[in-house]
Amino acid sequence: MDFTIKCGNPEKQRSACLVVGLFETRRLSTAAKAIDSASKKHLSNILKRGDINGKIGQSLLLHDIPGISSSRILLIGCGKEKDLSPSHYRKIVKNSINKLKTTGATEAVSCLTELNIKTGDDSKDEYWKIRQFVEISQSTLYEFNQLKSKNKKPKNKLRKLVLMIPERKDFSAGESAIKDGTAIANGVSLARDLANMPPNICTPSYLADQAKKLGRAQKSIKVTVLDEAAMKKLGMESLLSVSQGSRQPAKLITMEYKGGKKDEKPVVLVGKGVTFDTGGISIKPSAAMDEMKFDMCGAASVFGTITAIAEMRLPIHVIGVVPTVENMPGGEATRPGDIYTSMSGQTIEVLNTDAEGRLILCDALTYSERFDPAAVIDIATLTGACVVALGKHASGLLSNHDPLAREILDAGENTGDRAWRLPLWDEYQSQIDSPFADMANIGGREAGTITAACFLSRFTKKFHWAHLDIAGTAWLTGKNKGATGRPVPMLVQYLIDRCS
Numbered sequence: 409m410d411f412t413i414k415c416g417n418p419e420k421q422r423s424a425c426l427v428v429g430l431f432e433t434r435r436l437s438t439a440a441k442a443i444d445s446a447s448k449k450h451l452s453n454i455l456k457r458g459d460i461n462g463k464i465g466q467s468l469l470l471h472d473i474p475g476i477s478s479s480r481i482l483l484i485g486c487g488k489e490k491d492l493s494p495s496h497y498r499k500i501v502k503n504s505i506n507k508l509k510t511t512g513a514t515e516a517v518s519c520l521t522e523l524n525i526k527t528g529d530d531s532k533d534e535y536w537k538i539r540q541f542v543e544i545s546q547s548t549l550y551e552f553n554q555l556k557s558k559n560k561k562p563k564n565k566l567r568k569l570v571l572m573i574p575e576r577k578d579f580s581a582g583e584s585a586i587k588d589g590t591a592i593a594n595g596v597s598l599a600r601d602l603a604n605m606p607p608n609i610c611t612p613s614y615l616a617d618q619a620k621k622l623g624r625a626q627k628s629i630k631v632t633v634l635d636e637a638a639m640k641k642l643g644m645e646s647l648l649s650v651s652q653g654s655r656q657p658a659k660l661i662t663m664e665y666k667g668g669k670k671d672e673k674p675v676v677l678v679g680k681g682v683t684f685d686t687g688g689i690s691i692k693p694s695a696a697m698d699e700m701k702f703d704m705c706g707a708a709s710v711f712g713t714i715t716a717i718a719e720m721r722l723p724i725h726v727i728g729v730v731p732t733v734e735n736m737p738g739g740e741a742t743r744p745g746d747i748y749t750s751m752s753g754q755t756i757e758v759l760n761t762d763a764e765g766r767l768i769l770c771d772a773l774t775y776s777e778r779f780d781p782a783a784v785i786d787i788a789t790l791t792g793a794c795v796v797a798l799g800k801h802a803s804g805l806l807s808n809h810d811p812l813a814r815e816i817l818d819a820g821e822n823t824g825d826r827a828w829r830l831p832l833w834d835e836y837q838s839q840i841d842s843p844f845a846d847m848a849n850i851g852g853r854e855a856g857t858i859t860a861a862c863f864l865s866r867f868t869k870k871f872h873w874a875h876l877d878i879a880g881t882a883w884l885t886g887k888n889k890g891a892t893g894r895p896v897p898m899l900v901q902y903l904i905d906r907c908s
């Protein structure tokens with residue numbers, strides 16, 4: 409999609425479709441007012457017929473309005489003007505794109521970026537509105553067709569979108585919003601593509617190859633891949649215990665983006681890359697097991713975040729670490745009761761082979777110590793309990809450092825890719841006591857998301873650390889089944905905020 413910004417009168421825009429907002433109840437937005445007066449009240453006369461009252465979700469497509477240069481006018485319901493929040497804005501933009509898709513228009517001019525979006529006693533600036541517009545429209549237009557034998561081509565005909573800004577002085581903010589928004593949207597799309605890929609194709613080796621491909625395409629990203637022999641040497645018995653039941657060899661991928669000052673400490677992003685999670689010997693029930701191909705969404709979000717910041721040339725040092733395995737049952741698979749020694753030297757009794765994410769993450773976290781990180785954030789589809797607690801709207805956040813947690817929460821709020829913090833109190837730690845090893849890999853039925861994080865916290869004592877449990881947010885089920893690309897927007901925003 410080609411985005412441009414423009415400053416001018418809506419009624420004079422010559423396009424296939426001009427998109428304008430309508431508030432409840434039949435109150436014209438600024439752009440709609442301009443259309444109305446240029447058309448000698450044509451618009452208000454149509455509105456009197458009652459076909460639309462302005463509720464969010466409503467829309468009305470009008471053709472050949474007299475006095476208007478565009479051939480179509482698309483009215484989009486914006487709800488009550490005084491309630492126009494960031495989340496309403498996101499819905500409105502999404503609705504407008506979905507509606508545009510159903511028209512024959514290949515290009516359009518949208519005036520929705522002129523809306524006044526309120527947050528508390530402030531309102532969102534042009535940069536925010538335009539960047540959100542770009543991210544949301546790209547996300548709404550996303551399709552995954554590459555493995556269909558027919559209809560591989562995108563169904564969407566829309567090629568060009570012009571976004572209106574009210575004042576010329578906002579031009580450069582608008583331009584950088586389009587650049588950044590496009591970079592983030594590309595990162596989100598990459599994360600979705602990787603995650604939607606079926607598990608027979610998207611194996612640990614495939615992810616390693618994709619990382620190398622990224623390193624070749626982006627000079628600023630340096631990629632290294634460790635194989636099982638190298639991991640064995642490092643003492644990563646915990647990680648390797650997960651892949652030993654699979655024919656697919658484990659990989660440890662490192663992607664380094666160095667855009668910051670010479671000796672700037674890096675932010676390390678660690679992404680869970682279980683390319684398929686059968687549960688292992690503690691095998692999962694078969695219903696919806698196909699969705700366990702999404703168990704590498706944490707890894708995918710690291711890929712997406714790194715490509716986005718590289719495209720933006722963000723002045724920051726970031727290292728992505730992706731431990732990637734397939735969790736299978738088999739003659740050589742881990743048995744419940746096995747005890748393994750992690751890279752940290754701590755021993756782990758594996759009571760449930762389906763709690764495998766923490767087993768690969770703990771070694772990747774210990775490995776991250778070597779980078780002397782400013783902060784480490786791991787991203788993982790870690791617990792079903794998190795889906796029960798927070799649903800699909802918020803990722804779970806647990807952290808050993810309050811300021812880091814705050815920054816991540818704020819970045820989520822800003823982008824609409826939100827997280828909610830859960831406690832990591834000492835009281836929970838005893839749930840993962842083991843009579844035979846330093847710890848068990850499960851903590852019982854209660855507080856499953858927290859005890860998983862308690863496990864990880866034993867490997868993150870040497871740095872500021874946050875854990876994002878994205879089990880509920882990384883993909884959608886049902887008729888919209890597919891990866892969401894979350895939390896790429898939140899992570900990129902966090903990194904942007906760190907730069908200023």
Ligand code: BES
Binds near residue numbers: 703763789793851856
């Ligand atoms: N990948 C799953 C978590 C998951 C389950 C994410 C369902 C999204 C939807 C993870 O490896 C897992 O199986 N976790 C177990 C942990 C339990 C055995 C302590 C779970 O949540 O049931």
Ligand code: MN
Binds near residue numbers: 685687761763764765
């Ligand atoms: Mn599992």
Ligand code: ZN
Binds near residue numbers: 703762789790
């Ligand atoms: Zn898993």
